[in-house]
Amino acid sequence: MTPGVSIRLSEIASHLQAQLIGDPDCLIHRIASLIEAKPGDLGFLSHERYRHQLTDFRGSAVLVSPRHQGWAPEGVHQVLVEDVYLAYAKLTQLWRRHQSPSAGPKIHPSAVVHPSAWVDEDVHIGPLCVIEAGARIGSGSRLMAHVCVGEGVAIGQRAVLHPGVVLGADGFGFALNQGQWEKIEQLGQVILGDDVELGANTCVDRAALGDTVLETGVKIDNLVQIGHNVRIGAHSALAGCVGIAGSARIGARCQIGGGAIVLGHLQIVDDVHISAASVVTRSILKAGQYTGLFPLDDNVAWEKNAASLRQLHRLRDRIKALEAHLKKAIQ
Amino acid sequence: MTPGVSIRLSEIASHLQAQLIGDPDCLIHRIASLIEAKPGDLGFLSHERYRHQLTDFRGSAVLVSPRHQGWAPEGVHQVLVEDVYLAYAKLTQLWRRHQSPSAGPKIHPSAVVHPSAWVDEDVHIGPLCVIEAGARIGSGSRLMAHVCVGEGVAIGQRAVLHPGVVLGADGFGFALNQGQWEKIEQLGQVILGDDVELGANTCVDRAALGDTVLETGVKIDNLVQIGHNVRIGAHSALAGCVGIAGSARIGARCQIGGGAIVLGHLQIVDDVHISAASVVTRSILKAGQYTGLFPLDDNVAWEKNAASLRQLHRLRDRIKALEAHLKKAIQ
């Protein structure tokens, strides 16, 4: 963390519209976890199960729920908030603003921005970005280093694009022509709603025809692949290493765990949670949590079970035969 | 899609060497799916199962097979072609040429090209590419932004390399030396045949010794990892997020679904299809379709089955015991 940040507790409480029990002039330098906090730090109790970590808390102040007001050791200033984790999120934003008061040049001179691209006044474009012809970037967006925005791609307001993001590369489309692949030129677009964040080296492909769409508030982690003509609903979140194949349609407020794969042309309705590393092979038309992964085991046990698994269909037949025999024997 | 493209139906029919039923002077502005087409658009019926979408078709013209000539609504011009999907692919190429008549500077001034690299006259090198010493790039190849071609890498004709592709980074090779890793310098090369296309942020590693080879017509999607000394046969296609470990040898005309993993030193013969997210743990010596993934289920059902799965070997033993008991009882 950059040294030099000092924020009065009164400013913190005011930023959170929170009640402060303690010294409003106490200076806070850092946000820290309960167990790592030192004098000058502010910690936060995001769940009751961490209560024991308050015992040895060495920081100066703590974010707590009014329900847990009595738990902090004596002498620790308390900032009372209903949703501690959300308050912690908002404080990190306050810290960021104090740390980086000026973001430097708006468009880094090393970026390559096509003259026909439309970039709003309040956009930050990092070093060595490439913005191709006709691209549009909404106000308040921040593009880190090495981001590539392809021809005609449209980005909403307040996007955050981490290094190496590629928007608008060709979707993967070919037609067979006597045993060889004939390229289907990808003539469509990529459209990002407002408040979309994309992790490092994540790729969103251009549609074959029409648009690939990430709606408002979609958050995507690093190294994620979004195929052509995919549509992802508002406020859905995808963890790292996920792959969404072409033309899949994912609803709003979905959560997809790291390394999961969604096959092409499927539909997933709103409020579906996919566990990490699971493979979605059919449409999901009902909200809920879905899982499909082979449970980890020590290698010896796995080998035995994996061998049996390949016999599973025959085991089923043997059970059926046993049941028939037993039925006959009983008669 | 860039506005302003207008192509006469007669040119379309001539490009496809197809019969036209309708007005040769009708101007087409866009290719569109059957359900999204508007006046001025051309749609295509790539499969009989979409016939019902023709009923409300609002476009001006349609690509259809001569067998389905009667299916288009009255007033819709028809372009008759035997293989509609292939004709659609070829039309997208015509559109691309009309949209981008000039590709701009051949080598973007921001690209860093080593003086000893050999770049054919007709090659397009995008902004901020890096072409290292001794690399060779064949005629007609197009490198998008941020592509990195390592020292001595050889690329055939008409390659398409999307943003962030890395060719010729070191393969992952180390020898243990008293509990620490000693680097095996990767002294080999990467060789790409003609007509290879690689998706955004895909990596093809340099061989330890010898060559990593992608043969003619290999097509690879985004975020794919190709390890050192891998060889992939002509016209094979790999979908996004695939990983091919070192020294694997994959035949011609193979198809590997998204997120699949192929372990190292394996051989896969020609015409093998691997389902998405499957893990290839042994060589495949017979053409066909292969699969290995845990079927998705709602989380509660998955948990029950996963728990039973870890007992599978014992279940098998219990069935065996039951069979023995029953046999004894019958005797």
Place this chain on the structure above:
Amino acid sequence: MTPGVSIRLSEIASHLQAQLIGDPDCLIHRIASLIEAKPGDLGFLSHERYRHQLTDFRGSAVLVSPRHQGWAPEGVHQVLVEDVYLAYAKLTQLWRRHQSPSAGPKIHPSAVVHPSAWVDEDVHIGPLCVIEAGARIGSGSRLMAHVCVGEGVAIGQRAVLHPGVVLGADGFGFALNQGQWEKIEQLGQVILGDDVELGANTCVDRAALGDTVLETGVKIDNLVQIGHNVRIGAHSALAGCVGIAGSARIGARCQIGGGAIVLGHLQIVDDVHISAASVVTRSILKAGQYTGLFPLDDNVAWEKNAASLRQLHRLRDRIKALEAHLKKAIQ
């Protein structure tokens, strides 16, 4: 391989502190596998199972263990070393030095290095790298093209960072605020020990608070995702396409196979090996080899077994019922 390297066998033996049986003045141009070696090449017998490849060996010299001294064909010079594979690794390093005597400019003029970054004298920074404010890079480190080192990231000595590596992008952290995601600014750091190597397009995220740490000698392949606040112990090795979710703690000397996923907040102790494509869903507190992947099968067999698998819990109940019946029948 770059032509023009010629190294005397005496220099090779001396570099390896090895006994030479044969002509010390014989010139070696290339290291090659036993089956690809030609006159002027040096091969190596890394395992007894390759003995038959020595029969037709056409190279000039071979690395062998003293135990296998008699196996080489007549006229082939022998360099005797206890650990052939390790000696091969060290020879590749000798070759690399002969091939690339000068690495060119230390900091490529196209790189964007913030004036407040601290770069040791002996560091190589490749074309179009971005080094942000306050970053620190230890002596002897080599950054290839397009590497991005975020604000304040600290890199130890002799790091090797392949093209497209991203260090210090934001971790994936958000708090729910009335159905929308509130960003948790990532205020922590990334710290790399000495001798860390990271593959192409691999990402290591900045900690939320505190540090994401890769200890001394960690080696990571291409397209790997390391989440925020992860800690990886010394000399652990991760193959391509691996994903490590936030706050996971991995011990020393671990090996994680390609495509494996480790869920967040888990602990893995020292000397654990995770098989490729396995998913770690719980902490591993005992050294050993762990696996969890669905065995590959031809698609028809897989479909049958996958269908049975979804009935597995019921099969278990049916076995239990059979056992109860049988017990009753026997009584």
